[in-house]
Amino acid sequence: MGRIRSEIDDVARRFIEAQKVFFVASAPLDPAAHVNLSPKGHDTFRILGPTTVAYLDFNGSGIETIAHLKENGRIVLMFCAFQGPPDIFRLYGHGRVIELDHPEFADLAAHFPAFESLRSIIVVTVTRVQDSCGYGVPLFKFEGERTQLQAWARKRGADGLKAYRQEKNRKSIDGLPGLSE
Numbered sequence: 001m002g003r004i005r006s007e008i009d010d011v012a013r014r015f016i017e018a019q020k021v022f023f024v025a026s027a028p029l030d031p032a033a034h035v036n037l038s039p040k041g042h043d044t045f046r047i048l049g050p051t052t053v054a055y056l057d058f059n060g061s062g063i064e065t066i067a068h069l070k071e072n073g074r075i076v077l078m079f080c081a082f083q084g085p086p087d088i089f090r091l092y093g094h095g096r097v098i099e100l101d102h103p104e105f106a107d108l109a110a111h112f113p114a115f116e117s118l119r120s121i122i123v124v125t126v127t128r129v130q131d132s133c134g135y136g137v138p139l140f141k142f143e144g145e146r147t148q149l150q151a152w153a154r155k156r157g158a159d160g161l162k163a164y165r166q167e168k169n170r171k172s173i174d175g176l177p178g179l180s181e
Helices: 010-018 064-071 105-109 148-168
Strands: 022-026 036-040 045-049 052-058 074-080 087-099 118-133
Touching: 010 045, 010 087, 010 118, 022 064, 036 064, 052 087, 064 074, 064 087, 064 118, 074 118, 087 105, 105 118
Parallel strands: none
Antiparallel strands: 022 036, 022 074, 045 052, 052 118, 074 087, 087 118
16 A cells, blocks of 8 residues: 555546545645645546546536636545555646537547536546555445436526526635636
């Protein structure tokens, strides 16, 4: 354990692709501002190459990761085993935000299933892959994905989601710029 890699090898790939949940952390440059940590689920993560990954970013009440990436690009993604051998993998890198109207959006979205609640795709250039033991991570049984987010998005419709993003996702809690839309 504790191996550092410069790219995602087959061992890391197999582990990462087997996980049902991952976590995303980002921070603004201002040390007095808020660090962000968000859980992610569903079929929303893809390894696009040995140093490139992407994940779908859904509508939500916050915009912290996007604001932090637009400010400084720093991001870390963590995958930990809640079943099976106790492993943790962290992907450190620099992220960029691909919003719905971005020229790359359609090509990237083709790698994923369609989700109505999608607001952007986060692409990360991985600079460090590190594994460690997960001895302190408890065992949990995966029961299934929650359905509430997609039901909420369907109920709002495209125009309602756009209005929601304009109201809730323009600025981070620290006042950094969020979505352009």
